[in-house]
Amino acid sequence: MNKTADRIAAVAFLAVGALFMVESLRISKSAYGSAVGPNVFPFLLGLVLVLLSIKLLFETRSYPDAAGGKLQRQYKKFLIILAAAIVYAALLETVGYVIMTFLFLVVGFQTMEKGSLWKSIAIAAGFSLGVYGLYVKLLQGTLPSWPIWFQ
Template sequence: MNKKFDRYASFVYLLIGIGFVWQSTTISASSYGSNVGPNIFPLGLGSLLILLSIRLFYEVLKAKDHGGEKEKLDYKRFLMIFAAAVLYAFFFEDIGYILGTFLFLLFSFQVLERGKWLKSLLIASLFSVGVYVLFVVILEGSMPGFPSWLSLS
């Protein structure tokens, strides 16, 4: 654990979270054809980021110092997941939320922890479908579920 990096990162994440919450208040509260306005997710994301940054700062204060041992950064994994995130954002409209999120999460889980396919498949599918159901069915928002070329609708 790199305490110095984590301490600064927690501060940066706190500022980003505050920025998300602050800017989400400038977005209109309702959207055409939806009971959930476009300000809900930035507000929720900012609030979650603030809470997680506070938690990270607390963990850094609580952690014991390991005598300054250096930890090797894993650029290969980072770049693979970053490239997958860029592709996910680029093809989001074409492949839809459920399929795109499922594939992105499955790929990311396998990059981070090779093997354990059943666990990766289960978590990726439950998260993708769960968030879609929460946002579209329960909160009555709108997002592309499946691609039109798959014709599941």
């Protein structure tokens, strides 16, 4: 835990979250065929980012002072997650939300902590299907659907 780096990250993410919230108010409030407008998710994501940033700022106050050891950078993990995010964004429309989110989460979980593959699969499947069901079925929003070969 690096107190200074975490504080800088918290302030940066706080600014990004606030920017998301402000800019989401400029998006139209309704979308054709959807009860949830396109401004809802960016606003909620910004709000979550702001709240988590504030939480991190408070947590950094209780960090012990630096113990003198340097933290090892994890470039390999970072590059794997970055590549997975780029592939996720590139294939989201083609492959669909549920499948791409499931694959991205499994890769992310396994990159961060090897092992317990079945646990990663269960959590990723539950999250992907849960968010899709909640947003598309319950709130009548729109997300990239299943691939054409599944319909």
